[in-house]
Amino acid sequence: MKQNTTSSDWIARSLRSVWHPCTQMQHHEEVPLIAVSHGKGPWLYDHEGRRYLDGISSWWVNLFGHANPRINGALKDQLDRLEHAMLAGFTHEPVVELSEKLAALTGHNLGHAFYASDGASAVEIALKMSFHYWRNAGHPAKQEFVCLQGSYHGETIGALAVTDVALFKDAYGPLLRAARTVASPDARNARDGESARDVAQRAIRDVEALFAERADHIAAIIVEPLVQCATGMAMHDPLYLQRLRELCDKHHVHLIADEIAVGCGRTGTFFACEQAAIWPDFMCLSKGISGGYLPLSLVLTTDKVYEAFYSEDVTRGFLHSHSYTGNALACRAALATLAIFEEDDVLARNRATATRLTLELAPLLDHPRATHFRQRGMILAFDAVEPDPARAATFARRFFTGAVENELLLRPIGRTVYLMPPYVLDEEEIVGLAARTRQVFEAVIAA
Numbered sequence: 001m002k003q004n005t006t007s008s009d010w011i012a013r014s015l016r017s018v019w020h021p022c023t024q025m026q027h028h029e030e031v032p033l034i035a036v037s038h039g040k041g042p043w044l045y046d047h048e049g050r051r052y053l054d055g056i057s058s059w060w061v062n063l064f065g066h067a068n069p070r071i072n073g074a075l076k077d078q079l080d081r082l083e084h085a086m087l088a089g090f091t092h093e094p095v096v097e098l099s100e101k102l103a104a105l106t107g108h109n110l111g112h113a114f115y116a117s118d119g120a121s122a123v124e125i126a127l128k129m130s131f132h133y134w135r136n137a138g139h140p141a142k143q144e145f146v147c148l149q150g151s152y153h154g155e156t157i158g159a160l161a162v163t164d165v166a167l168f169k170d171a172y173g174p175l176l177r178a179a180r181t182v183a184s185p186d187a188r189n190a191r192d193g194e195s196a197r198d199v200a201q202r203a204i205r206d207v208e209a210l211f212a213e214r215a216d217h218i219a220a221i222i223v224e225p226l227v228q229c230a231t232g233m234a235m236h237d238p239l240y241l242q243r244l245r246e247l248c249d250k251h252h253v254h255l256i257a258d259e260i261a262v263g264c265g266r267t268g269t270f271f272a273c274e275q276a277a278i279w280p281d282f283m284c285l286s287k288g289i290s291g292g293y294l295p296l297s298l299v300l301t302t303d304k305v306y307e308a309f310y311s312e313d314v315t316r317g318f319l320h321s322h323s324y325t326g327n328a329l330a331c332r333a334a335l336a337t338l339a340i341f342e343e344d345d346v347l348a349r350n351r352a353t354a355t356r357l358t359l360e361l362a363p364l365l366d367h368p369r370a371t372h373f374r375q376r377g378m379i380l381a382f383d384a385v386e387p388d389p390a391r392a393a394t395f396a397r398r399f400f401t402g403a404v405e406n407e408l409l410l411r412p413i414g415r416t417v418y419l420m421p422p423y424v425l426d427e428e429e430i431v432g433l434a435a436r437t438r439q440v441f442e443a444v445i446a447a
């Protein structure tokens with residue numbers, strides 16, 4: 001890598017050779033591609049020293065800033081010991097310690113950890129494990145999965161089948177095994193006079209009716225606890241999760257909590273499920289678990305599920321593996337991330353940060369062109385009012401471009417502008433993030 005290569009060189013070369021994710025490549029004729037040279041704390045820098053405040057934690061993965069000295073130190077140490085070893089027939093310190101720590105964080109309700117590399121694979125694992133559990137337990141007819149309207153659980157074929165975001169799903173519909181979709185408890189669905197709890201109660205009746213009729217065929221329901229992120233930061237009352245747990249127990253259906261985005265402190269508690277005081281049968285984690293450093297995902301499950309696979313018979317075992325399962329470097333990054341949670345009072349600091357951000361964004365609460373301002377933990381969002389459909393369709397792209405011009409990385413979902421920053425913003429960065437968000441919003445709706 002030559003020192004003096006400019007951002008525009010890297011961009012031109014990237015556009016020739018790299019097929020970027022979730023991107024209509026032609027849009028890069030108008031929308032800038034940014035060549036990142038290095039990162040520090042919540043900032044990303046290009047080759048000319050232009051900087052961008054990473055307001056979305058680099059797709060929701062980064063918790064404690066880029067090039068975090070504590071995580072860097074742990075990884076450098078790990079690198080000289082063991083980078084990776086296969087996890088079938090072998091084990092190692094980082095994977096054992098991480099599994100024990102996560103089990104402890106669930107109060108040993110979810111004491112068995114199965115590893116993969118990306119979030120979608122964790123979802124695939126939870127679905128397969130649930131299906132196989134029921135077969136091992138003598139209920140082979142339980143083969144169906146239920147998801148929520150607006151759900152997002154990843155884009156591999158199994159995970160996409162339980163995803164309900166038209167943009168990602170429609171093009172691949174014929175490849176997918178149909179799942180059943182129930183109402184979303186999204187608090188924005190409130191009718192006149194309804195509270196978020198009322199919406200949750202109403203949504204749960206949909207699940208109740210489905211389970212009453214079809215539970216014999218249903219293996220599991222999968223849910224993003226508290227915030228359905230990828231559909232546009234749709235938030236719901238914890239009551240929904242409590243009622244869902246009760247219904248799953250009553251009808252013998254597994255509850256899969258996809259905490260890939262909402263876990264690791266994002267919603268204000270370490271796990272989102274804690275706010276409903278429930279534990280699922282399967283919990284998927286990824287994204288923030290490695291501090292945003294390395295691909296790592298895992299599924300946590302119960303003694304009961306684990307024991308249903310424990311046998312002399314190979315085919316009763318869980319038949320699933322990935323080459324990088326339990327990668328030592330990724331596990332070590334996760335241990336360093338969990339150590340920061342233990343050593344610093346991260347959740348308390350986040351409460352203060354979220355309160356400050358909300359205060360700084362307060363003018364949006366009664367802004368004529370903004371609706372549904374909402375916040376849970378370190379997720380803040382509002383929806384732009386863009387009555388003209390053509391303008392609404394380009395809102396996200398226009399906002400992204402305006403943000404980049406203001407040293408800000410924000411990437412709205414449709415008309416939903418959201419902040420999901422790393423947990424390390426200082427006072428100046430908090431004020432700057434809020435001020436620039438408002439400034440860009442005003443410019444984009446006025447243009």
Ligand SMILES: *Cc1c(COP(=O)(O)O)cnc(C)c1O
Nearest residue numbers: 118119120152153154258260261
């Ligand atoms: C991002 C995400 C996934 C998929 O994770 P990948 O690592 O992108 O495959 C699954 N579920 C939720 C809730 C997510 O936000």
